Amino acid sequence: MSFDVLWLQSGGCGGCTMSLLCAEDPGLFETFEDFGIRFLWHPSISRESGAEVVDLLEDLRAGRRRLDALCLEGSVMCGPNGTGRFHMLAGTGKPMMWWLRELAERADHVLAIGSCAAWGGMTSAGSNPGGATGLQYDGVMPGGLLGEDFRAGSGLPVINVAGCPTHPDWVIETLVMLATGAFGREDLDPLARPRFFADHLVHHGCTKNEFYEYKASAERLGQEGCMMEHLGCIGTQAHADCNIRPWNGEGSCTRGNYPCINCTAPEFEEPGRRFTETPKLAGIPLGLPSDMPRAWFVALASLAKAATPERLRENAVADRIVHPPRVVDVNRRPRGR
Amino acid sequence: MREDGTRHIVGPFNRVEGDLEVVLDFEGGRVVRAEVVSTLFRGFERILVGKAPLDALTITPRICGICSISQSAAAARALGDAAGLRPPPQGMLAIQIIHGVENLVDHLTHFYLFFMPDFTRPDHAARSWHGAATARFGVGGPAQRSWLEARARIMHVMGILAGKWPHTLAIQPGGVTRAPDARDRLKLVAQIRRLRRWLDETLFGDGAEAFAALGTPSDLLAWRKGDVGRYLAIADDLGLGSIGSGPGLWLSFGAHETAEGPLFARGVRRLDGTGRPGVLEPLDTADILEDPSHAWDAGRPAHPSVGDTLPDPDREGAYSWCKAPRLAGRPAETGAFARQVVDGHPLALGLAGEGGSVHARIVGRLLEVARLAEALERWSIALEPDARFIEHGAMPQEGRGEGLVEAARGALGHWVSIGEGRILRYQIIAPTTWNFSPRDASGVPGPLEQALVGCPEGAMVQHVVRSFDPCMVCTVH
Numbered sequence: 001m002s003f004d005v006l007w008l009q010s011g012g013c014g015g016c017t018m019s020l021l022c023a024e025d026p027g028l029f030e031t032f033e034d035f036g037i038r039f040l041w042h043p044s045i046s047r048e049s050g051a052e053v054v055d056l057l058e059d060l061r062a063g064r065r066r067l068d069a070l071c072l073e074g075s076v077m078c079g080p081n082g083t084g085r086f087h088m089l090a091g092t093g094k095p096m097m098w099w100l101r102e103l104a105e106r107a108d109h110v111l112a113i114g115s116c117a118a119w120g121g122m123t124s125a126g127s128n129p130g131g132a133t134g135l136q137y138d139g140v141m142p143g144g145l146l147g148e149d150f151r152a153g154s155g156l157p158v159i160n161v162a163g164c165p166t167h168p169d170w171v172i173e174t175l176v177m178l179a180t181g182a183f184g185r186e187d188l189d190p191l192a193r194p195r196f197f198a199d200h201l202v203h204h205g206c207t208k209n210e211f212y213e214y215k216a217s218a219e220r221l222g223q224e225g226c227m228m229e230h231l232g233c234i235g236t237q238a239h240a241d242c243n244i245r246p247w248n249g250e251g252s253c254t255r256g257n258y259p260c261i262n263c264t265a266p267e268f269e270e271p272g273r274r275f276t277e278t279p280k281l282a283g284i285p286l287g288l289p290s291d292m293p294r295a296w297f298v299a300l301a302s303l304a305k306a307a308t309p310e311r312l313r314e315n316a317v318a319d320r321i322v323h324p325p326r327v328v329d330v331n332r333r334p335r336g337r
Numbered sequence: 338m339r340e341d342g343t344r345h346i347v348g349p350f351n352r353v354e355g356d357l358e359v360v361l362d363f364e365g366g367r368v369v370r371a372e373v374v375s376t377l378f379r380g381f382e383r384i385l386v387g388k389a390p391l392d393a394l395t396i397t398p399r400i401c402g403i404c405s406i407s408q409s410a411a412a413a414r415a416l417g418d419a420a421g422l423r424p425p426p427q428g429m430l431a432i433q434i435i436h437g438v439e440n441l442v443d444h445l446t447h448f449y450l451f452f453m454p455d456f457t458r459p460d461h462a463a464r465s466w467h468g469a470a471t472a473r474f475g476v477g478g479p480a481q482r483s484w485l486e487a488r489a490r491i492m493h494v495m496g497i498l499a500g501k502w503p504h505t506l507a508i509q510p511g512g513v514t515r516a517p518d519a520r521d522r523l524k525l526v527a528q529i530r531r532l533r534r535w536l537d538e539t540l541f542g543d544g545a546e547a548f549a550a551l552g553t554p555s556d557l558l559a560w561r562k563g564d565v566g567r568y569l570a571i572a573d574d575l576g577l578g579s580i581g582s583g584p585g586l587w588l589s590f591g592a593h594e595t596a597e598g599p600l601f602a603r604g605v606r607r608l609d610g611t612g613r614p615g616v617l618e619p620l621d622t623a624d625i626l627e628d629p630s631h632a633w634d635a636g637r638p639a640h641p642s643v644g645d646t647l648p649d650p651d652r653e654g655a656y657s658w659c660k661a662p663r664l665a666g667r668p669a670e671t672g673a674f675a676r677q678v679v680d681g682h683p684l685a686l687g688l689a690g691e692g693g694s695v696h697a698r699i700v701g702r703l704l705e706v707a708r709l710a711e712a713l714e715r716w717s718i719a720l721e722p723d724a725r726f727i728e729h730g731a732m733p734q735e736g737r738g739e740g741l742v743e744a745a746r747g748a749l750g751h752w753v754s755i756g757e758g759r760i761l762r763y764q765i766i767a768p769t770t771w772n773f774s775p776r777d778a779s780g781v782p783g784p785l786e787q788a789l790v791g792c793p794e795g796a797m798v799q800h801v802v803r804s805f806d807p808c809m810v811c812t813v814h
Contacts, residue, residue, distance in 0.1 A: 011379050013810050014354050015402020015503040021446070022502070024489035029477045043351040047454045047476050049799065050347045077377070085650050086378040086658075090348025090358035122399040126387065129380030129648070165402060165503055221506075222514040222727040247501035249493030256500020256507045257514035261395065275395040276506075319516045319726065 003035070003179035005069045006060060006103065007042040007113075010087050010096045011123045011132050012074025015165040016114040017044050022248060023168035035176045040067070054091055061102045069178060070107035070152075072135055075116040075123040076100060076145040079131025086130045097145060100135070104146055108153040109178050110135065111161055113171060118160035118193075119266035120144075126270075136160075136192070140266045156185060160192045164263035169245060170197050193239065193264065201290060202235035202252075202260045205243035212236075214308040215301050216316035221276060222257055225316025229285060232276045233259035236289035240264045339363040339794055348376075350802060352451040354403045355809025357773075359802060360656070363794060371782070371789035373773045375659040378633070381814040382646040385763035390416055390732045390755050393763065397751070398504045400765070401811045403446070405503035406439040407744030408751075408811075411765075415740030415751040417510030420732050426596040427724035428512025431498055433593045433600075434525065434716050435508065436742070438494045440592075441532075441709045443745035444673060444702040445540070447806040448568075449474070449484040452699065455803065456571050460796035466571055473567060480564060483539055491532045497521050512727030517720055525717040533710050541565050545707035552683045554578070554691060557700065565703055572696045578688075580792060581695040581801040583784040584668045587675035588620065588771070590750065592743035593712065600712055601680040601705075601743065605664065606689070614678060614689040622739065622750070624665040627766065631775040632660045638778065641752040641764035642737065658813040661774040661783060662766050670784045671747025671771045672805060674701025695804040702806070734758045744768050746808050767811035 009017070020028060021044075032038065041048060041056055048056070059065045076097055077087040084095025092099070104110050112135045115121035119139055123132040134144040136158040142148040144158075151157060159178075161170050174194050177183035189198045206212070211226035218225035227233035235243075235253075238260050242252040253260050261275055262268045273279045279286045288297050311323040339345060341364045348358035358374040381400050385393055397412040398405040410432060417423060424432060453474040461467050474480050495502035498515060507514045517525065536545045542563025551557050558573060560566055572578065591603025602617065609615040628638040635649035648658070661668070669675075674697050677685035682704060688697035733755060740751040747768030754762040774783030782790075785805060792801050 009356065011377065013399055013402035013405070013503075015399070015405060018402040018405075018503055021450075021485055022489050022492050024486070027482065027485050027489065029482055029485070033477075043349065043356070044354065045450065045476060046351060047457060049351050050349065053349055053351070075379075077379070080648065080650055083650075086648075087356065088376050090350060090356050090374070090376045091346055092348070096356075122384075122396065123379050125396065126384035129383040130378060132379070164399065220729050221509060222512070222516070242501075246496060248496030249490075251496030251500045253500045253506065255496075255515075256498075256505060258500060258506035269396075274389045275392055320518060320722075 001036070002038040003068045003175070004038055004040050004066055005071060005175065006040045006067055007071045007073065008096070008100070009043050010072065010074040011077040011130055012114060012116040012121070014044065014073070016073045016171070017042070019165040020168045020171050023172055028168070028172065031172050031176065035179050037175055037179050040065070050091055057092070057099065057103070060106055063106055067103065067107045069109040069111055069175065070103050071111045071113050072100060072117040073113040075120050075130070075132035076135060077130050078133055078145070079129070082131070100145060104150070104152070109156060109159065110146070110152045111159045111174065112136070113161050114166050115162045115164045115263055115268065118162040121164060122269045124269065137266055156188070157192050159188065159194065162193050162264040163240065164268070167197070167242070167245065167247060170194065189239070191266065197241045198239040198264065200239070200241040200244055202238040202240050202242050202254065203289070204241070206235055206254050207243070208254060211312055211316050213304060214312050215304045216308050216312035219317055222319050223317050224257070224319065224321065227254065227259045228278065230278050231259050232261070232274065232278050234262045234287055235260035237287060238262035238264060338366040341365065347798065352454070352803060353807045353809050355812070357802070357807065357809050359789070359798070361789065361798065366794055368789045368792045368798070371786045372656050373775060373783060373785050375657045375773065375809060375813045377809065378648055378658040378813050380646065380648065382763050382765060385760050388760050389758070390419070390753065390760055393753065393760065394506055394509065400814045401808060402503045403443055403808055404439065404744040404746065404749070404811060406436050406499070406505065406508070407742055407749050409505060409508045410436050411740040411742045411749050411751040413508045413510045413740065414742060415738040415753045416732065417738070418740060419736035419738030419753060419755055420510055420730050422510045422728060422730040424512035425725045425728055427721055428726045428728070429595050430716050430719060431513040431517065431726055432508055433595055434494065434713060435499045435505070437593055437709050437713050437716070438491060439502070440745040441706055441713070442488055442491060444706050445484055446488065448699070448702065449481050451806065452803050453480065453568065455796060455799045458796050464574060466574065470567065470571060473564070487532060487535045491528055493528050494525055497524055509727060511729055512725070514727065516726040517722060519722045522717065522720045522722055525720070526714065529710070529714045529717055533714065536706065536710055539563060541707070545710055549704060549707035549711070554684065554687045557684060568699065572699070577800060578691060578694045578696040580797060581788040581804055582692040583670040583788050585693065586664070586667055586669045587678045587689070587693070588664060588669040588671045588748050589676045589679040590620070590741040590743055590748045592676055595716070601676045604679050605669070606679050608689070612690065614686050617679065617681065622741065625766070626663050626666070627764070628661040628663055628777040630661070630778040631655050631657065633658055634660060641750065641766055642739070642754070644764045645762070646764070657775040659770055659774055661777040662771050663777055668774060668777070668781060668783050668787070669771055671768050672698060672701065673705040673745065674698045675747060676743060677701045677704050695800050698804040732758070746806050746811070747771060765814055767808065767814065769805070769807045769809065769812040772805045773807055773812055
């Protein structure tokens with residue numbers, strides 16, 4: 001029996017699907033085939049259009065067809081004034097918000113694909129002109145469209161495969177785990193994100209770690225140094241494995257020399273500061289690495305700064321390595337042996 | 338056949354990057370009137386107001402997950418224009434490699450994922466090619482798998498130069514954040530050569546250069562190799578070259594500017610009195626006006642540098658969230674075909690002389706794939722690992738900027754006003770805003786609304802709509 005997935009898009013950019021299509025070794029279609037996963041309908045992929053889709057949605061709503069997983073990509077659009085008219089699902093005359101409530105009741109699992117669907121995301125930034133919210137969170141507040149107490153048929157809350165965009169593997173692996181019955185409540189972190197990626201920090205595997213250790217900091221975008229002190233990087237607090245499993249072959253935000261903006265977290269879109277600038281108090285960054293006492297950070301940072309090798313000090317503010325590490329024979333044995 | 342005078346609502350119209358509804362009136366089995374409805378409003382232009390100008394580089398790519406780099410590049414240009422900051426030549430080159438890969442990939446994602454599956458529909462079951470097309474181009478079939486594999490690999494260019502795709506922050510007003518080293522340069526050349534081999538073997542079935550060198554529509558019809566040949570046989574049989582003509586006015590902001598100038602020219606070309614494409618006319622963006630008279634928006638027609646976005650779901654006569662951009666009062670078509678027409682490619686001019694059809698738009702994209710692939714290899718070889726890739730400069734406290742680029746789907750403009758160090762106004766006109774615009778104050782329909790008139794009911798409606806490669810999330814933003 002196949003694991004049947006309905007994918008809907010609302011107040012988002014479609015980028016999580018575009019990212020999903022970057023899956024490789026194996027690709028999306030191959031993995032789905034190997035694990036018996038099937039799209040009942042996906043807006044970017046399925047051939048069916050118009051009335052064919054409306055019929056399918058009606059069948060699902062009435063419970064005439066099984067719905068193993070409902071995936072939403074994009075925010076839920078509640079505006080204006082709670083009417084949902086900012087996104088009427090084409091061909092149905094009904095707000096997408098209405099369809100989501102109806103279909104979530106029928107789904108065995110409900111997945112929020114990307115930070116828009118999980119928390120509201122970028123669409124809810126600023127004055128939130130569209131009245132955007134997430135499926136089970138409105139920013140950091142539990143609730144959203146379905147409410148804090150919502151549970152899907154499986155008994156799980158909405159699974160927040162957050163990210164802006166999501167990594168293709170996060171989506172595929174979550175679906176495969178669900179399809180194979182290898183996913184339970186204990187596999188979700190406190191924000192209901194799958195722990196297989198959310199138990200890591202972006203800091204883990206960051207290629208700038210040596211700069212971080214010595215607080216050798218980049219002062220401007222494009223420089224090699226650590227971006228925590230000046231350029232707004234919060235990879236030491238951001239839950240994701242972006243530097244363990246890379247993006248598009250070998251990339252990540254920090255490897256691209258721009259800061260991690262913690263896009264898997266609620267309200268990342270409104271950091272209360274410029275995205276590429278670190279707020280400080282008495283010269284110390286306000287956001288400290290996860291689980292690190294402030295006094296320790298201050299003490300270690302000042303020690304590290306005092307000990308920063310010239311090599312790192314120079315490379316940190318250059319746009320490429322200008323000062324390579326000294327070559328030493330680390331295997332040298334005392335003479336005469 | 339649908340009864341005369343009946344109104345038919347088609348939706349959700351998928352494989353259009355977002356949600357779309359099309360309202361069609363039929364007479365004699367053919368469309369006599371079309372209304373194109375953009376169903377989603379998010380309000381990015383309002384979200385941006387009050388932000389620090391550079392925050393636009395984080396926010397605007399997230400307007401669109403398929404042309405995220407284009408949004409990013411347009412924002413960087415608008416801010417750079419306001420700050421008097423330009424990337425150094427090598428920074429421009431790196432931006433064009435990133436942007437060129439996105440545009441090329443978008444064209445083929447459209448071809449393989451969005452457009453070709455429609456020929457596997459049961460509507461076409463009686464056609465001689467239907468079985469072979471279904472086996473080759475079906476959803477999840479061999480053509481899609483092959484393309485997605487090639488796509489994932491060429492996207493490694495993004496991993497190397499832009500950190501990730503979509504939603505990079507690598508493109509800045511003064512250049513790019515990552516200076517490629519000698520090893521990066523070779524990896525880029527290698528990935529681009531691998532893609533070119535795939536294009537030759539799978540898409541064109543022969544050298545892409547030979548395809549780019551085709552001079553006339555009849556030369557084109559003789560091409561029977563690769564997936565392009567399979568498409569051409571279908572297009573010929575269904576008469577896709579004689580359906581779906583737009584307004585006959587093509588617009589391009591000029592694409593892929595390096596130190597040598599744009600790869601594809603900037604300007605406007607229109608059909609003259611004899612039905613032939615005329616001379617290349619200069620483009621003056623002062624002639625652009627956005628008209629909200631049929632949009633759920635309370636504003637008045639205005640140039641985007643002074644325009645606003647005021648959602649009003651109760652506006653009388655409105656039927657879309659999309660405003661209607663007009664160039665000197667006329668609707669204009671934009672996209673890869675428009676770019677090739679404006680650039681004066683002989684095959685594109687020949688197809689424009691036949692009216693500019695569903696087929697012309699598909700061929701425009703294929704031409705551009707062939708020409709871009711060659712340019713991408715040239716650009717990556719020209720990277721200098723010791724050069725500067727970024728210049729730094731401060732954002733002004735007060736200022737205005739215009740950022741014009743060509744996204745895969747056509748002309749994309751960002752207009753920003755800055756005051757007291759904050760964004761006062763931010764207006765965006767995306768390619769599909771042009772192509773899928775509703776009527777304007779004088780009742781003139783938008784390009785798709787014109788292209789659908791005369792279309793027979795059934796699958797042909799799908800072909801006409803998707804020939805534009807619409808991006809609905811960009812359209813209203």
